[in-house]
Amino acid sequence: MGMRRKTECRRLNLATNRTSIKKLEMRNKLILVCILLLVALAIYLIYLMSKAAQEEKFKDQHVVVDYTYNQALARQMHTDAVASDGVKWSKADRSQINRYLHPEPFYHHSEQKYQFLNLRKPQGISAGKLDELLRGKGILEGQGAVFRDAAHESDLNEIYLISHAQLETSKGVSELAKGLKVNDKGQLDPQGKTYYNFFGVGAFDYNAVAEGAKYAQQHGWDTPEKAIKGGAEFIAEEYLSRDNQYTLYSMRFNPVDPGRHQYATDVMWAHHNARQMAKYYKQMGIEGKFYTRHHYKK
Structure with missing residues (x-):
């Protein structure tokens, strides 16, 4: 038991x-x-x-700057602004600058509203879709994956990046786009190495081709891929990362500090880019989102 x-x-x-x-x-x-x-x-x-x-x-933003429109126009008159009549370039006069500087007529224009699109956001478009935009565009053709990667690496809009490259390279066939031979001193030289520049970086008006090629050589842009990614990085760091220069309009006219640190001298630069971007957005059946409109004080 x-x-x-x-x-x-x-x-x-x-x-x-x-x-x-x-x-x-x-x-x-x-x-x-x-x-x-x-x-x-x-x-x-x-x-x-x-x-x-x-x-x-x-989000959409409205920014009032510290300059009146007339003050901004006066400062733009002291820059190296140029205009083309389709044949030759000449110094832009007051009426030409006034036509493209005045932002209000463009705010809600079906094409020109893209002057005010925030460019600091990749659109997530596939390389294949981007290749469609690049078809028939010279040396840029087939570079969709590179533009996509450049946009994501530098946090910028790939449609803008492609539009800008096409504008600067005459659709991929300019001298700087096709590549120029440059020696170790940054001089054009038939015996040198080939370098590319797709965004006109460093291509100052007084000798655009030679200066643009020199800049490409100094930064090692010896392949189209390096030129695309290097150009995107330059744009992002020198313009889009700034608090008030992340739209086409503000890159060109810098309303916060008129006449200084402006991307281009062509008074129609933002206008041309916006028109091309609008065409591509329409082609892909999408709309740009998030705009920043600068207003000159009254």
Whole structure:
């Protein structure tokens, strides 16, 4: 009898221990599930906060600058602004600058509204779709994947990047686009190495081809891919990263500080780019989002 009672006690204790272990395991599992749920909730909250911050960054904005329109126009008159009559370039006169500097007629124009598009956001367009935009565009053809990667690496709009490259290279057939041979001193030289420049970076008007080739050589743009990515990086760092120069209009006319740190001298530069961008957005059946419109003070 004594042995039987001891055996039953052992069995009872063993069963009790097993039950306790199961309860402990169950409790630990519940704790783990709670921890995972809390982590998931924290990640979701961080995502929502990040999304809200992005939406705040890219929402439509209206910025009033510290210059009146007439003050801005006067300052633009002292720049090296040029205009083309389709045959030759000449210094832009007051009426030509006034026509393209005045932003209000363009704010809601079906094409020219793209002068005010925030360019600091990639559109997530596939390389294949971008290749469609580049078909028949000289040396730029087939570079869709490079433009896509450049846009993501530098945080800028790939449609703008392609439009800009086409404008600067006459649709991929300019001298700088096809590549020029440059020696180690940055001089054009038939015996030198070939360099490319797709965005007119460093191509100053007094000797655009030679200066643009020199800049490309100094920055190692010896392949089309390097020229695309290098140009995108330059634009992002020197313009789009600034608080007030991330639209075509502000890159060209810099309303916050008129006449200074402007991307181009052509008074129609923003106009031409906007028209090309509008064409591409329409071709792909999408609309640009998030605009920043600068207003001159009254």
